[in-house]
Amino acid sequence: MSRETLNARRLLCPLPVIRTQDRVKRMAAGEQLEVICTDPGVMQDIPAWCRINGHAILETKAEDGEYIIVLEVGE
Amino acid sequence: MSEQRKAAALISGGLDSMLAAKVIIEQGVHVEGINFFTGFCVEGHTHAIRERDRAKPKRNNSLWVAEQLGIKLHIVDVIEEYKDVLINPKHGYGSNMNPCLDCKIFMVNKAKQWIQENGFDFIITGEVIGQRPMSQRKQTMPIIARESGADDLLLRPLCARNLPETLPEREGWVDRAKLFGFSGRSRKPQMELAQQFGFVDYAQPAGGCCFLTDESYSAKLVDLWQNRGTKDYELDDVMLLKVGRHIRPKSNFKVIVAREEGESRFLEGYKKEFTSLISSSHSGPLALIDGEPTDEDLALAGRIIARYGQGRDADQVDILVRSQKGLEQTIQVAPFAPEQIVEEWFV
Numbered sequence: 295m296s297r298e299t300l301n302a303r304r305l306l307c308p309l310p311v312i313r314t315q316d317r318v319k320r321m322a323a324g325e326q327l328e329v330i331c332t333d334p335g336v337m338q339d340i341p342a343w344c345r346i347n348g349h350a351i352l353e354t355k356a357e358d359g360e361y362i363i364v365l366e367v368g369e
Numbered sequence: 370m371s372e373q374r375k376a377a378a379l380i381s382g383g384l385d386s387m388l389a390a391k392v393i394i395e396q397g398v399h400v401e402g403i404n405f406f407t408g409f410c411v412e413g414h415t416h417a418i419r420e421r422d423r424a425k426p427k428r429n430n431s432l433w434v435a436e437q438l439g440i441k442l443h444i445v446d447v448i449e450e451y452k453d454v455l456i457n458p459k460h461g462y463g464s465n466m467n468p469c470l471d472c473k474i475f476m477v478n479k480a481k482q483w484i485q486e487n488g489f490d491f492i493i494t495g496e497v498i499g500q501r502p503m504s505q506r507k508q509t510m511p512i513i514a515r516e517s518g519a520d521d522l523l524l525r526p527l528c529a530r531n532l533p534e535t536l537p538e539r540e541g542w543v544d545r546a547k548l549f550g551f552s553g554r555s556r557k558p559q560m561e562l563a564q565q566f567g568f569v570d571y572a573q574p575a576g577g578c579c580f581l582t583d584e585s586y587s588a589k590l591v592d593l594w595q596n597r598g599t600k601d602y603e604l605d606d607v608m609l610l611k612v613g614r615h616i617r618p619k620s621n622f623k624v625i626v627a628r629e630e631g632e633s634r635f636l637e638g639y640k641k642e643f644t645s646l647i648s649s650s651h652s653g654p655l656a657l658i659d660g661e662p663t664d665e666d667l668a669l670a671g672r673i674i675a676r677y678g679q680g681r682d683a684d685q686v687d688i689l690v691r692s693q694k695g696l697e698q699t700i701q702v703a704p705f706a707p708e709q710i711v712e713e714w715f716v
Contacts, residue, residue, distance in 0.1 A: 304638050306418075306608065308406055308429055312446050335427070342432040347441055 297326040303360070307335040311343050314365075318349065321367045326352065331361045340365070374542040375399045376524070377484050378493040379476060380442060381410075382430025384571045385495030385527060388562050390438055392526040393493050396543045400493070402442040403483055404431040405476050407451040408607040409580045418612055419631040430572045437568070447479060448604055455581070456600045460512075465587035467579060469501065470509055477517035484522070491522045491537045497559075498528045498552040507531075527551045527559070580611065589615055592716045596620055596660070605642065609659075612636065615716040616673055622660025623716065624670045626677055629654075641693055646674050649699060650687035653678020668702055675704035 300317050302310035310331045317327060329340060334356075340363045341351050348368035355362050378390035380402035394400050435442035454475045458468030473496075480492045496505050496513075510532060514523045521535040524543065529535070530550035538545040551558045563571060580586045589610045594600045596617065609625060612632050617623035624646075627633035633655040636645070643657040646667070656674040658667070671688035680686035681704050691697050 308404075308432075308444050309446075311429070311432070312406060312444050315444060335429070339429045339432055342429065342436055343442070343444075346432065346435050346439075 295324070295326055297328060297364075300327060300329045302329055302331045302336070304332055306333050307339050310336045311339050314340055315343065315347075318347075318365075318367055323367050323369045325367050327365050327367065329363045329365070331363070332359065334361055336361050336363060373397065373399050374491070374537070375401070375484075375489040376491050376493050376537070377480055377487075377489045378402050378440070379480055379495070380404050380431045380434055381495070382434055382572055383495070384556075384559055384563060384568075385497060385500070387434045387438065387495070387568065387571060388559060388566070389493050389495040389526045390434075390440065391566050391568075392548065392562075393524075393543060394438065394440070396547060398543065400438070400440050401489070402431065402435045402438070402440050403480055404442060404444045405447045405451075405479060406444055407455075407472075408448045408604050409451075409455075418635045419629060434571075443483070445479065445483070447475075450479075451475065452602065463582065465582055465584050466590050467581040467587075470512070473509075473513050474516045477513055477519050477523060481517060481519045481522065490542065491524055491535070492519055493524050493526060495527060496525045498531055500551075500554060524548075527562075580607075586610060589716050592617065592623075596623070605639065609639070609657075613656075614677075616710065616714045617716050618669055618673065618714050619666060622658050622662040622666055622670070624656050624658060624673050626656045626674055627654040640691060641695075644693060645691045646670055646688050648675060648678045648680055648686050649689040650685075651675075651678050651680030651683065653680065653686075668700055671700055671702035672705045673710060675702055676707065676710060678704075680704060 300313060302313050310329060310333060314329050321327065337354060344351050344365050350366040350368060352366055353364040376393055376398050378386060378400050380386050390400050432442060454468055454471050458471040460470040463469050477492060484492060498505065498507050498510060514520055524535045524537050525532065527549050528551050529545065529548040531552055534545065537543045593606060612635055613628055614626045615623055616626065627636050636655045636657055639657055643659060646656045654674060654677050658670055662670065667690055675686040675688065684703060685701050686704055688700050688702055689697060690700060
Protein backbone atom coordinates (compact mmCIF):
# COMPACT_ATOMS: atom_id res chain seq x y z
CA MET A 295 0.00 0.00 0.00
CA SER A 296 1.56 3.30 -1.02
CA ARG A 297 1.99 5.93 1.65
CA GLU A 298 2.83 9.59 1.18
CA THR A 299 4.08 12.00 3.81
CA LEU A 300 2.99 15.61 4.26
CA ASN A 301 5.13 18.00 6.29
CA ALA A 302 2.73 20.43 7.99
CA ARG A 303 5.10 21.47 10.77
CA ARG A 304 4.83 25.12 11.98
CA LEU A 305 1.48 25.56 10.26
CA LEU A 306 -1.43 26.56 12.46
CA CYS A 307 -4.94 25.23 11.94
CA PRO A 308 -6.71 25.21 9.58
CA LEU A 309 -3.66 25.29 7.28
CA PRO A 310 -2.67 21.66 8.05
CA VAL A 311 -6.25 20.68 7.19
CA ILE A 312 -6.13 22.67 3.93
CA ARG A 313 -2.78 21.14 2.95
CA THR A 314 -4.16 17.66 3.78
CA GLN A 315 -7.30 18.35 1.75
CA ASP A 316 -5.26 19.54 -1.24
CA ARG A 317 -2.94 16.51 -1.12
CA VAL A 318 -5.79 14.01 -0.72
CA LYS A 319 -7.45 15.46 -3.85
CA ARG A 320 -4.47 14.22 -5.86
CA MET A 321 -4.44 10.74 -4.28
CA ALA A 322 -6.43 7.62 -5.11
CA ALA A 323 -8.84 5.75 -2.86
CA GLY A 324 -7.02 3.32 -0.58
CA GLU A 325 -3.76 5.25 -0.54
CA GLN A 326 -2.39 6.42 2.80
CA LEU A 327 -1.16 9.82 3.90
CA GLU A 328 0.98 10.53 6.96
CA VAL A 329 0.63 14.16 8.11
CA ILE A 330 3.25 15.54 10.51
CA CYS A 331 2.24 18.68 12.42
CA THR A 332 3.21 20.81 15.41
CA ASP A 333 -0.19 22.41 16.15
CA PRO A 334 -2.05 20.19 18.64
CA GLY A 335 -5.34 21.40 17.14
CA VAL A 336 -4.84 18.94 14.26
CA MET A 337 -5.68 16.07 16.61
CA GLN A 338 -9.28 17.31 16.50
CA ASP A 339 -9.45 19.02 13.14
CA ILE A 340 -7.95 16.45 10.76
CA PRO A 341 -10.04 13.54 12.15
CA ALA A 342 -13.15 15.79 11.94
CA TRP A 343 -12.31 16.69 8.34
CA CYS A 344 -11.79 12.99 7.54
CA ARG A 345 -15.10 11.98 9.11
CA ILE A 346 -17.15 14.48 7.12
CA ASN A 347 -15.34 13.77 3.87
CA GLY A 348 -15.31 9.97 4.06
CA HIS A 349 -11.66 9.22 4.80
CA ALA A 350 -10.46 6.82 7.51
CA ILE A 351 -8.08 7.67 10.33
CA LEU A 352 -5.65 4.79 10.81
CA GLU A 353 -3.43 6.23 13.51
CA THR A 354 -2.86 9.36 15.61
CA LYS A 355 0.08 9.88 17.91
CA ALA A 356 1.93 12.65 19.71
CA GLU A 357 5.68 12.38 20.15
CA ASP A 358 8.47 14.87 20.80
CA GLY A 359 6.20 17.86 20.34
CA GLU A 360 4.89 16.60 17.01
CA TYR A 361 1.48 15.28 16.11
CA ILE A 362 1.29 12.54 13.50
CA ILE A 363 -1.89 11.42 11.79
CA VAL A 364 -2.15 8.61 9.27
CA LEU A 365 -5.26 8.51 7.12
CA GLU A 366 -6.55 6.35 4.30
CA VAL A 367 -8.19 8.09 1.38
CA GLY A 368 -11.84 7.12 0.93
CA GLU A 369 -13.85 6.60 -2.25
CA MET B 370 -38.39 12.22 -10.49
CA SER B 371 -36.93 15.72 -10.47
CA GLU B 372 -33.19 16.22 -10.31
CA GLN B 373 -31.82 16.94 -6.82
CA ARG B 374 -30.48 20.49 -6.76
CA LYS B 375 -27.13 21.33 -5.16
CA ALA B 376 -26.28 24.34 -3.02
CA ALA B 377 -23.00 25.59 -1.59
CA ALA B 378 -23.37 27.07 1.88
CA LEU B 379 -20.89 29.61 3.24
CA ILE B 380 -20.10 28.13 6.66
CA SER B 381 -18.44 30.49 9.11
CA GLY B 382 -18.83 28.22 12.12
CA GLY B 383 -21.45 30.47 13.72
CA LEU B 384 -25.11 29.76 14.32
CA ASP B 385 -26.63 31.71 11.42
CA SER B 386 -24.83 29.91 8.61
CA MET B 387 -25.53 26.61 10.36
CA LEU B 388 -29.25 27.37 10.45
CA ALA B 389 -29.33 28.63 6.86
CA ALA B 390 -27.76 25.40 5.62
CA LYS B 391 -30.09 23.28 7.73
CA VAL B 392 -33.19 25.08 6.38
CA ILE B 393 -32.16 24.21 2.84
CA ILE B 394 -31.12 20.63 3.67
CA GLU B 395 -34.61 20.16 5.12
CA GLN B 396 -36.03 21.08 1.71
CA GLY B 397 -34.26 18.14 0.10
CA VAL B 398 -31.42 20.08 -1.50
CA HIS B 399 -27.90 18.57 -1.50
CA VAL B 400 -25.78 21.02 0.48
CA GLU B 401 -21.99 21.20 0.86
CA GLY B 402 -20.16 23.80 2.92
CA ILE B 403 -17.39 26.20 1.95
CA ASN B 404 -15.20 27.99 4.46
CA PHE B 405 -12.71 30.61 3.33
CA PHE B 406 -9.41 30.96 5.19
CA THR B 407 -8.14 34.54 5.01
CA GLY B 408 -5.57 34.20 7.80
CA PHE B 409 -7.50 36.58 10.04
CA CYS B 410 -10.47 34.49 11.03
CA VAL B 411 -9.15 31.90 13.42
CA GLU B 412 -9.51 32.28 17.13
CA GLY B 413 -7.74 28.98 17.75
CA HIS B 414 -4.28 30.29 16.87
CA THR B 415 -3.54 31.90 20.19
CA HIS B 416 -4.60 28.65 21.83
CA ALA B 417 -2.17 26.71 19.66
CA ILE B 418 0.66 29.06 20.61
CA ARG B 419 0.27 29.94 24.28
CA GLU B 420 1.56 27.35 26.73
CA ARG B 421 -1.39 27.46 29.09
CA ASP B 422 -3.88 26.82 26.25
CA ARG B 423 -2.10 24.08 24.29
CA ALA B 424 -3.61 21.30 26.38
CA LYS B 425 -7.14 22.41 25.44
CA PRO B 426 -7.01 23.33 21.75
CA LYS B 427 -10.18 24.95 20.43
CA ARG B 428 -12.27 23.08 17.93
CA ASN B 429 -12.59 24.45 14.42
CA ASN B 430 -16.19 25.61 14.45
CA SER B 431 -16.75 25.33 10.70
CA LEU B 432 -15.68 21.66 10.72
CA TRP B 433 -17.79 21.07 13.78
CA VAL B 434 -20.86 22.67 12.15
CA ALA B 435 -20.39 20.59 8.99
CA GLU B 436 -20.23 17.45 11.07
CA GLN B 437 -23.40 18.37 12.95
CA LEU B 438 -25.16 18.98 9.64
CA GLY B 439 -23.75 15.83 8.05
CA ILE B 440 -22.35 17.72 5.06
CA LYS B 441 -18.95 17.93 3.39
CA LEU B 442 -16.87 21.04 4.05
CA HIS B 443 -14.36 22.53 1.63
CA ILE B 444 -11.85 24.86 3.29
CA VAL B 445 -10.43 27.22 0.70
CA ASP B 446 -7.13 29.07 1.14
CA VAL B 447 -7.71 32.67 -0.03
CA ILE B 448 -4.80 34.28 1.83
CA GLU B 449 -3.17 35.81 -1.25
CA GLU B 450 -6.34 36.98 -2.98
CA TYR B 451 -7.70 38.45 0.25
CA LYS B 452 -4.83 40.94 0.46
CA ASP B 453 -6.44 43.18 -2.13
CA VAL B 454 -9.72 43.14 -0.18
CA LEU B 455 -8.03 44.27 3.00
CA ILE B 456 -5.60 46.72 1.44
CA ASN B 457 -8.02 48.39 -1.00
CA PRO B 458 -11.57 47.98 0.25
CA LYS B 459 -13.93 49.74 -2.14
CA HIS B 460 -16.53 50.19 0.59
CA GLY B 461 -14.06 51.12 3.32
CA TYR B 462 -13.42 49.77 6.80
CA GLY B 463 -15.73 49.26 9.77
CA SER B 464 -14.90 50.51 13.24
CA ASN B 465 -11.45 48.90 13.01
CA MET B 466 -9.61 47.41 10.02
CA ASN B 467 -12.54 45.17 9.14
CA PRO B 468 -13.60 45.53 5.49
CA CYS B 469 -16.81 43.59 6.18
CA LEU B 470 -18.80 44.53 3.09
CA ASP B 471 -15.93 43.98 0.66
CA CYS B 472 -15.13 40.75 2.49
CA LYS B 473 -18.67 39.44 2.02
CA ILE B 474 -18.69 40.45 -1.65
CA PHE B 475 -15.34 38.70 -2.13
CA MET B 476 -16.49 35.49 -0.45
CA VAL B 477 -19.76 35.30 -2.34
CA ASN B 478 -17.83 35.91 -5.57
CA LYS B 479 -15.46 33.07 -4.69
CA ALA B 480 -18.47 30.87 -3.91
CA LYS B 481 -19.94 31.75 -7.32
CA GLN B 482 -16.71 30.58 -8.98
CA TRP B 483 -16.78 27.44 -6.84
CA ILE B 484 -20.34 26.43 -7.79
CA GLN B 485 -19.54 26.95 -11.47
CA GLU B 486 -16.45 24.75 -11.22
CA ASN B 487 -18.21 22.05 -9.21
CA GLY B 488 -21.60 21.84 -10.87
CA PHE B 489 -23.68 23.34 -8.06
CA ASP B 490 -26.86 25.37 -8.62
CA PHE B 491 -26.89 28.16 -6.03
CA ILE B 492 -25.30 29.73 -2.95
CA ILE B 493 -26.61 30.02 0.61
CA THR B 494 -25.45 32.43 3.31
CA GLY B 495 -26.61 32.97 6.88
CA GLU B 496 -27.06 36.71 6.43
CA VAL B 497 -29.90 38.45 8.28
CA ILE B 498 -31.01 41.99 7.43
CA GLY B 499 -29.96 44.37 10.18
CA GLN B 500 -27.87 41.79 12.04
CA ARG B 501 -24.56 43.55 11.49
CA PRO B 502 -24.02 47.30 11.15
CA MET B 503 -21.73 47.26 8.11
CA SER B 504 -22.36 44.27 5.90
CA GLN B 505 -25.82 43.02 6.84
CA ARG B 506 -28.17 45.93 6.15
CA LYS B 507 -31.16 46.20 3.85
CA GLN B 508 -29.15 48.46 1.52
CA THR B 509 -26.11 46.16 1.39
CA MET B 510 -27.95 42.95 0.49
CA PRO B 511 -28.41 43.87 -3.21
CA ILE B 512 -24.89 45.33 -3.34
CA ILE B 513 -23.43 41.97 -2.25
CA ALA B 514 -25.56 40.06 -4.74
CA ARG B 515 -24.71 42.44 -7.62
CA GLU B 516 -21.01 43.13 -6.99
CA SER B 517 -20.19 39.48 -6.25
CA GLY B 518 -21.74 38.50 -9.59
CA ALA B 519 -23.95 35.95 -7.84
CA ASP B 520 -27.11 38.01 -8.42
CA ASP B 521 -30.20 35.84 -7.95
CA LEU B 522 -28.18 32.68 -7.37
CA LEU B 523 -27.60 34.00 -3.85
CA LEU B 524 -30.25 32.83 -1.38
CA ARG B 525 -30.41 34.00 2.25
CA PRO B 526 -32.79 31.48 3.83
CA LEU B 527 -33.06 33.31 7.18
CA CYS B 528 -34.28 36.61 5.70
CA ALA B 529 -35.39 35.60 2.18
CA ARG B 530 -38.98 36.62 2.73
CA ASN B 531 -37.89 40.23 3.21
CA LEU B 532 -36.05 40.17 -0.12
CA PRO B 533 -37.02 39.75 -3.78
CA GLU B 534 -37.40 36.18 -5.04
CA THR B 535 -34.22 34.47 -6.14
CA LEU B 536 -33.77 31.90 -8.90
CA PRO B 537 -34.01 28.85 -6.58
CA GLU B 538 -37.35 30.17 -5.32
CA ARG B 539 -38.74 31.06 -8.76
CA GLU B 540 -37.73 27.69 -10.19
CA GLY B 541 -39.28 25.83 -7.27
CA TRP B 542 -35.96 24.30 -6.15
CA VAL B 543 -36.85 25.61 -2.69
CA ASP B 544 -40.21 26.58 -1.22
CA ARG B 545 -40.21 30.28 -0.31
CA ALA B 546 -43.02 29.65 2.18
CA LYS B 547 -40.62 27.54 4.23
CA LEU B 548 -37.94 30.24 4.34
CA PHE B 549 -37.77 32.98 6.99
CA GLY B 550 -38.13 36.72 7.34
CA PHE B 551 -35.76 37.47 10.21
CA SER B 552 -34.51 41.04 10.60
CA GLY B 553 -32.81 43.18 13.21
CA ARG B 554 -30.13 42.56 15.78
CA SER B 555 -32.14 40.26 18.02
CA ARG B 556 -30.78 36.72 18.27
CA LYS B 557 -34.06 35.36 19.59
CA PRO B 558 -35.51 34.06 16.27
CA GLN B 559 -32.26 32.23 15.52
CA MET B 560 -32.18 30.70 18.99
CA GLU B 561 -35.77 29.53 18.65
CA LEU B 562 -35.03 27.99 15.26
CA ALA B 563 -31.93 26.32 16.72
CA GLN B 564 -34.13 24.81 19.38
CA GLN B 565 -36.59 23.53 16.75
CA PHE B 566 -33.73 21.81 14.96
CA GLY B 567 -32.41 20.41 18.22
CA PHE B 568 -29.15 22.38 18.12
CA VAL B 569 -28.13 22.89 21.73
CA ASP B 570 -24.41 23.54 21.27
CA TYR B 571 -23.28 26.25 18.87
CA ALA B 572 -20.72 29.05 18.69
CA GLN B 573 -21.74 32.31 20.36
CA PRO B 574 -21.75 35.02 19.25
CA ALA B 575 -22.28 34.14 15.61
CA GLY B 576 -19.21 34.46 13.40
CA GLY B 577 -17.30 36.82 15.68
CA CYS B 578 -13.81 35.45 15.24
CA CYS B 579 -12.26 37.93 12.79
CA PHE B 580 -9.12 39.52 14.19
CA LEU B 581 -9.70 42.58 12.01
CA THR B 582 -12.62 43.64 14.19
CA ASP B 583 -10.26 43.75 17.18
CA GLU B 584 -9.00 47.23 18.09
CA SER B 585 -5.64 46.09 19.41
CA TYR B 586 -4.91 43.83 16.45
CA SER B 587 -5.96 46.54 13.98
CA ALA B 588 -3.62 49.06 15.67
CA LYS B 589 -0.71 46.65 15.18
CA LEU B 590 -1.58 46.17 11.52
CA VAL B 591 -1.77 49.92 10.90
CA ASP B 592 1.56 50.39 12.69
CA LEU B 593 3.11 47.71 10.48
CA TRP B 594 1.96 49.44 7.30
CA GLN B 595 2.95 52.92 8.45
CA ASN B 596 6.43 51.95 9.45
CA ARG B 597 7.16 49.78 6.44
CA GLY B 598 5.90 52.55 4.21
CA THR B 599 3.74 50.13 2.26
CA LYS B 600 0.31 48.59 2.74
CA ASP B 601 1.31 44.98 2.30
CA TYR B 602 1.69 41.88 4.44
CA GLU B 603 2.58 38.21 4.40
CA LEU B 604 0.94 35.39 6.35
CA ASP B 605 3.87 35.45 8.80
CA ASP B 606 3.01 39.09 9.60
CA VAL B 607 -0.60 38.12 10.25
CA MET B 608 0.54 35.43 12.66
CA LEU B 609 3.17 37.51 14.43
CA LEU B 610 0.69 40.31 15.12
CA LYS B 611 -1.20 37.80 17.29
CA VAL B 612 1.84 36.98 19.43
CA GLY B 613 3.78 38.77 22.16
CA ARG B 614 4.23 42.39 23.24
CA HIS B 615 4.91 44.67 20.28
CA ILE B 616 7.14 47.57 21.33
CA ARG B 617 8.33 50.21 18.87
CA PRO B 618 10.89 52.54 20.46
CA LYS B 619 11.94 53.97 17.06
CA SER B 620 10.32 54.07 13.66
CA ASN B 621 12.94 51.83 12.01
CA PHE B 622 12.33 48.76 14.17
CA LYS B 623 10.02 47.12 16.67
CA VAL B 624 10.64 44.43 19.26
CA ILE B 625 8.28 41.46 19.59
CA VAL B 626 8.75 40.07 23.10
CA ALA B 627 7.28 36.67 24.00
CA ARG B 628 4.97 36.83 27.01
CA GLU B 629 5.38 33.20 28.03
CA GLU B 630 7.09 29.95 27.12
CA GLY B 631 4.64 28.93 24.39
CA GLU B 632 5.14 32.25 22.63
CA SER B 633 8.94 31.95 22.95
CA ARG B 634 8.72 28.52 21.32
CA PHE B 635 6.56 29.93 18.52
CA LEU B 636 8.94 32.84 17.90
CA GLU B 637 11.86 30.37 17.76
CA GLY B 638 10.45 29.26 14.42
CA TYR B 639 11.16 32.72 12.98
CA LYS B 640 14.85 32.98 13.93
CA LYS B 641 15.94 32.57 10.32
CA GLU B 642 13.72 35.44 9.18
CA PHE B 643 14.41 37.96 11.98
CA THR B 644 17.24 39.05 14.24
CA SER B 645 16.53 37.49 17.65
CA LEU B 646 17.59 38.39 21.17
CA ILE B 647 17.58 36.42 24.40
CA SER B 648 19.29 36.85 27.74
CA SER B 649 22.20 34.46 28.20
CA SER B 650 22.96 35.41 31.80
CA HIS B 651 19.42 35.10 33.20
CA SER B 652 16.30 33.29 32.08
CA GLY B 653 13.98 35.41 30.04
CA PRO B 654 11.82 35.65 26.94
CA LEU B 655 12.87 35.38 23.32
CA ALA B 656 12.37 38.54 21.25
CA LEU B 657 12.43 39.21 17.52
CA ILE B 658 13.41 42.47 15.85
CA ASP B 659 11.24 43.53 12.93
CA GLY B 660 13.05 46.22 10.93
CA GLU B 661 16.60 47.37 10.29
CA PRO B 662 18.23 48.07 13.65
CA THR B 663 21.66 49.69 14.13
CA ASP B 664 24.04 48.46 16.85
CA GLU B 665 22.70 51.24 19.06
CA ASP B 666 19.15 50.03 18.38
CA LEU B 667 20.11 46.47 19.35
CA ALA B 668 21.39 47.74 22.69
CA LEU B 669 18.09 49.58 23.18
CA ALA B 670 16.15 46.42 22.31
CA GLY B 671 18.38 44.46 24.70
CA ARG B 672 17.52 46.85 27.55
CA ILE B 673 13.82 46.33 26.79
CA ILE B 674 13.89 42.55 26.82
CA ALA B 675 16.13 42.47 29.89
CA ARG B 676 13.28 44.23 31.66
CA TYR B 677 11.04 41.19 31.04
CA GLY B 678 13.50 38.54 32.27
CA GLN B 679 14.78 37.32 35.63
CA GLY B 680 17.65 39.80 35.39
CA ARG B 681 15.32 42.82 35.54
CA ASP B 682 16.84 43.96 38.88
CA ALA B 683 20.46 43.20 37.97
CA ASP B 684 22.95 45.95 37.10
CA GLN B 685 23.87 44.23 33.89
CA VAL B 686 22.42 41.47 31.73
CA ASP B 687 24.10 39.58 28.89
CA ILE B 688 22.01 39.50 25.73
CA LEU B 689 22.73 37.04 22.92
CA VAL B 690 21.98 38.66 19.57
CA ARG B 691 21.57 36.30 16.63
CA SER B 692 21.27 37.56 13.07
CA GLN B 693 19.07 35.90 10.44
CA LYS B 694 22.22 34.29 9.05
CA GLY B 695 23.08 32.79 12.43
CA LEU B 696 25.92 35.17 13.37
CA GLU B 697 25.98 35.58 17.13
CA GLN B 698 27.32 38.29 19.43
CA THR B 699 26.79 38.99 23.10
CA ILE B 700 26.13 42.50 24.37
CA GLN B 701 25.92 43.76 27.93
CA VAL B 702 22.99 46.01 28.82
CA ALA B 703 21.42 47.63 31.87
CA PRO B 704 17.76 46.58 32.08
CA PHE B 705 15.21 49.36 31.70
CA ALA B 706 13.16 50.26 34.73
CA PRO B 707 9.40 49.81 34.05
CA GLU B 708 8.81 53.57 33.65
CA GLN B 709 11.61 53.85 31.06
CA ILE B 710 9.58 51.77 28.60
CA VAL B 711 7.16 54.56 27.81
CA GLU B 712 3.53 53.90 26.99
CA GLU B 713 3.80 55.35 23.48
CA TRP B 714 6.22 52.58 22.53
CA PHE B 715 3.57 49.89 23.01
CA VAL B 716 1.82 49.21 19.72
